[in-house]
Amino acid sequence: MAAEAGRTPIGRIATVSLWSRLYGFGSIYAKTIRDSRMAFLIVAGLLGGIMLSACAAFGKAYSDPASRADMARLAADLPAIIKGLAANPVNVGTIGGFVSWKYGPVFLVVAAIWSIVALSGTLASEARKGSLDMVAATPFGKRRIALEKLAAHVTAMVGAMTFLAIVTYLGGKAFATLPGDEIPLQAAVGYALLVGLIGLVSGSVAWALAPFVGRASAAGVAGALLLGGYVVSGYQASVPALQPLANLTWFHWTAGHLPLAGQYDWLSLVPLVPITVVLYAVGVEAFNRRDLGVTSAIPMPSMPGALLGTRGPIRRSFGDRLPLAIAWGLGLAIFAAMIGGSSRSFADELANSPDTFKLVAAVFPKFDITSAGGFLQLMYAYIGFIVAGLGASTLVAGWASDEEARRLELLLATPLGRGRWAITGGLGVLAAIAVMTGLAVAGIAIGVLIAGGDVVTPVLGGLTLGLWAAAVAGIGIAVGGLWRTSIAAEVAALVVIATFLIDFLGPALKAPDWFNQLAMTSHLGQPLVGIWDPVGVAACLVVAFGGLILGGVGMRRRDIV
Numbered sequence: 001m002a003a004e005a006g007r008t009p010i011g012r013i014a015t016v017s018l019w020s021r022l023y024g025f026g027s028i029y030a031k032t033i034r035d036s037r038m039a040f041l042i043v044a045g046l047l048g049g050i051m052l053s054a055c056a057a058f059g060k061a062y063s064d065p066a067s068r069a070d071m072a073r074l075a076a077d078l079p080a081i082i083k084g085l086a087a088n089p090v091n092v093g094t095i096g097g098f099v100s101w102k103y104g105p106v107f108l109v110v111a112a113i114w115s116i117v118a119l120s121g122t123l124a125s126e127a128r129k130g131s132l133d134m135v136a137a138t139p140f141g142k143r144r145i146a147l148e149k150l151a152a153h154v155t156a157m158v159g160a161m162t163f164l165a166i167v168t169y170l171g172g173k174a175f176a177t178l179p180g181d182e183i184p185l186q187a188a189v190g191y192a193l194l195v196g197l198i199g200l201v202s203g204s205v206a207w208a209l210a211p212f213v214g215r216a217s218a219a220g221v222a223g224a225l226l227l228g229g230y231v232v233s234g235y236q237a238s239v240p241a242l243q244p245l246a247n248l249t250w251f252h253w254t255a256g257h258l259p260l261a262g263q264y265d266w267l268s269l270v271p272l273v274p275i276t277v278v279l280y281a282v283g284v285e286a287f288n289r290r291d292l293g294v295t296s297a298i299p300m301p302s303m304p305g306a307l308l309g310t311r312g313p314i315r316r317s318f319g320d321r322l323p324l325a326i327a328w329g330l331g332l333a334i335f336a337a338m339i340g341g342s343s344r345s346f347a348d349e350l351a352n353s354p355d356t357f358k359l360v361a362a363v364f365p366k367f368d369i370t371s372a373g374g375f376l377q378l379m380y381a382y383i384g385f386i387v388a389g390l391g392a393s394t395l396v397a398g399w400a401s402d403e404e405a406r407r408l409e410l411l412l413a414t415p416l417g418r419g420r421w422a423i424t425g426g427l428g429v430l431a432a433i434a435v436m437t438g439l440a441v442a443g444i445a446i447g448v449l450i451a452g453g454d455v456v457t458p459v460l461g462g463l464t465l466g467l468w469a470a471a472v473a474g475i476g477i478a479v480g481g482l483w484r485t486s487i488a489a490e491v492a493a494l495v496v497i498a499t500f501l502i503d504f505l506g507p508a509l510k511a512p513d514w515f516n517q518l519a520m521t522s523h524l525g526q527p528l529v530g531i532w533d534p535v536g537v538a539a540c541l542v543v544a545f546g547g548l549i550l551g552g553v554g555m556r557r558r559d560i561v
Contacts, residue, residue, distance in 0.1 A: 032152035059175035096260035115203025165192035190259030204279035211286035317428025325432035328391035333443025340447015343375035389496035392469035396476035397489035437466030461527030467540040474547025481551030
């Protein structure tokens, strides 16, 4: 009997292992889990790192009852306009209460942004690129594709929140110095549940909108609801006119659920579940019923034609990046105006409370926190560097999309060389960063003018946001040119997050000086109060323009993907 070599016997069915169905290429769910592993590690590590460092910092800085009493008094004496920037100060004399008050919003926003970015793009961006066409042609069906991708994100969120709960519980045990510092397991789980549900309900908005308006618009609307809801909920006490809007936000509904501070309101979490499920169902059905990649744009004012022309690669790159730069710049400007404008209320409150003034002066001895510039340096610069850096990474993603979306092949059919494309496109990114920085600086100026005081010093100091963002862009462009553009934005974002963790963890854990010096932002001084570090400024410029040159050289030496 003869048999043909290489032919699979009739009736034999290829089997897929259980592990491949859960992680790998055995199912759509497994592949989505695999593709999101880096985002999961970043978010889980970021949340866990912040929790551990916050617990450690409080346990070491406030190790006796007297210092705890001073902290509680400071939290109680803050004016309402400042309290709107943080969570409700409850039981701040313990580790859990302090972390919930000072860093609670950070956990909520990080989880929500991750969910918004993931769920706005997991279907919409792949449909736009055409990568779902082959998958949708299989017997799976579009509804199953959507459900498996959605289930993968929910699984990743559950995993990250489980890690957060474990770290929270262990952090309370490890760094407890006084009775009541230990965080019960129930409190750790309750807080992780709150963070996870806020993240999922915020992402569900983007998931429901993405099939209709596309990834960018869906993420923009969901992000606006997230930040707007947080601001409205925080300031409704000091601005009564915001009360009706605050009643519509999930931040307001869950304001009484502070498990780390020993205050529970489990019923406030219940409405989040049906809202999330309904919006998920809307997104699944919309994806199932609509044609792949077909969306309707949200009407927006168009950019002036002179800015979007095709007279050279720099103008084209700048025009493509400009709307995103304006969006990031407006966010930085609004936040700066709010912080700067509230500095007068903070100064008046300190003037009426000499004991609180002495405490604040002891905690922040390096500059005058009662001035608008000093208050901005304390409350704005740290967050501003993070936002500006992440904004730069998204602009790098736009630059890299030419190669990822195969537009670069058409561009190189012209007299434009690969090295020139990388450098001129990078110059367009830097020009967009300049616009973003200009808007942020305008917001700083408005805030200082509202509060009164020296305007020039904070405005000049705000330029360091652009220097740092340009350095981040330079790193991303260098990576894209030397290796591949598909990882350029991710590496740039990782640099921003690593810098944030070094800045945050170093002082809290009393790390060696060499470790703290690894963060480039630590070399910029305190520019909003006029204290500059020329070495850091020079380093940012070298990294920014050096990255452009390396990117251009790298593109000339490798094939395009």
